[in-house]
Amino acid sequence: MTATGKYLRIALGVAVIAALIIVPMNFNRYGLYILSQWAVMTIAAMGLNLTLGYAGQVSLAQGAFVGIGAYAAAIMTTQGGMPLIAALGVAIVLCFAIGWILGYPALRVQHHYLAFVTLAFSTLAFLVFRNEDWLTKGIYGISNIPRPNVLGFATNRPLPFYYFCLGSLALVSLAMWWLIRSPWGRAFVALRENPVRALSLGIDTRRYTLMAFAIGSALGGVAGTLYAPLTQYIDPVPFNLSLSLDLLMMVIVGGSGFFFGPFLGAMIAVLLPEWLRFTQGYYLMLYAVAVMLLLIYSPTGILGILDRYLAERRTKAASALRAVVKSRLETAP
């Protein structure tokens, strides 16, 4: 990469971050709610991107982990009167542990078999949310979930809460950025590309598979602890299988295995249906068609298009260079 290209990317990054901070200041409550939802879903999708995109394990349980996080937050902050940060800790530990255990089948089965195992877990979690009244209040749901105070600032109003979600997204992104550049991240990719070779290179594939599941699930839990105070009411319905499928779609549409894939994927999944609402009864159909067309055009998602374009340009530049060198060699005395 050239130096100008690097500066261009940094400038673009700064511009996007500045826009995410400044532009919503004039938004109405609806706009802020949708943007907060985008930030929360991005975190959940980033977790799944780690499991699926980097480590190559298909999971249909991410929605269940969002649910576990949400219920942890709702129960602890309403019934226990504890701060959200405590709930966050519990959610992370709980989801990490359950994710680790759920990772064991991934050691034995792959692809669609693994998808079925995680699907079963997803259904199990939904039934627990719904039937264990004593803990989750069942189908009635939990209402009046308070929004937290962060560093002494109340986040009851929509704008501060949006900044809270955005800040959490920034922290998670930084951690993720570090993780996938660490030896662990490299090991995850090696695992996805060729497990046998990874094993022969001395990577403990067993441990890394479990780790990919556990960390990805923990991020689902983080998203859940933000989701509960965002809507301030939760019941089991939003955490059924369709959320897991939605998150899977976000990862694939954005570009699975790309760092910024979940950001774009969540944008498509959360914002596109809202933009299409002017078409009244047709908006969900148009949305479905748009997603299908995108995946037909580029099975690797939006960032796949960009990647393809960049790769082509590099190939062209390289072949041009080769041609020049070749002609020079031929004409050389």
Add this chain to the structure above:
Amino acid sequence: MKSGILAGVLLATVSAAAAFAQGGPIKLANVAELSGGGATVGNNWKNGIDLAIEEINAKGGLLGRKLEVTHADSQSNPGVARAQVQKALDNEPYVLLGPGYSGSVKVTAPLAAEAGIAQIMGGEAAELTQGGNKFLFRTSFGQQSSMPKVAKYINDELKAKSVAIVWVNNDFGKGGRDVITKEFAKYSIKVAADISTEAGQADFAADVSKIKAAAPDAVFVYVNEEESARMLKELKRQAITVPLMGETTLVGQKVVELAGEAANGARGHVGLTTDAPVDLVKAFREKFVKKYNYVPDHNGLKGYLAIYMIKATTEKMGKVDAKAFADNLHGLTIKAASEPGILMDATFDEKGDIDRQGFLVEIVDGKQVVKQVLPKLN
């Protein structure tokens, strides 16, 4: 000369604009389950609203102003409902309509209350109006008013000492089951079997076997229409002969059509049904079928009534005042004689609950027969 015409046109435009500002349409916002699990509920509700608005506008509108409604889809998801209600409230509607699912009502009611906008909704869960929200109104009986009537009937008329309860495991079914269980306890009626079923369940053989094993004096069925029909067929097949009691969803026309013979003998308490023996309701049903080509369920009625609640309240105030709306609807009695759109006399209490006459019906030879008219309380 030319400038004179121009001035004239300008003046006309300006005065028209001024008139528009005064008599512009009254904006209503509806957020309902137009897709997802509650699509039947939401679309019936929406069609009822559209029908009522069309009628009122055809007759010159409300206080001379047209009514205008925007419909937003909650996808039957409370999170989405919250976003859509937020959006609707940002546009400052006169009154908010919907949602129909109790969970979605719970998540949106605080927002409407905070904005000081009245919310007329379709949820039936008992607790919705217990929280002291001054802006929330029902369009039908909450379970806290319908279930005691059912329990009383089971005790007084059926003289049952033990009852099997079959309910659908969502907020509607579970809400009803919890209220009636408490009512049964008051009469010391024993719950012989407590059977939870799934929405959309196809096979009830195992559930009915459990009922048979429990040998109750009566069965209380509280599931949706299609499932009610399947349940009735299975009860007939396994030759269960004890009285079958339910609510609106057990004795509707749709159930009779689907269950045929097996529906005979089923009884139920009905608050709001297109089968009600009331001329205005029959006329409503005809208008609805003419416009949409199908027979609405009680959600169609609810949507229709919601608009006439707005009409009657606004006419009482004599002005369009969103802030004073809720105060004026509390304690208001709307008589069908003066406002035919309300279909049956209705009173709204301080909590936003509705009081209206109800019916106890039985299916005899495939027809609903009203056995008892339960009068309005006040």
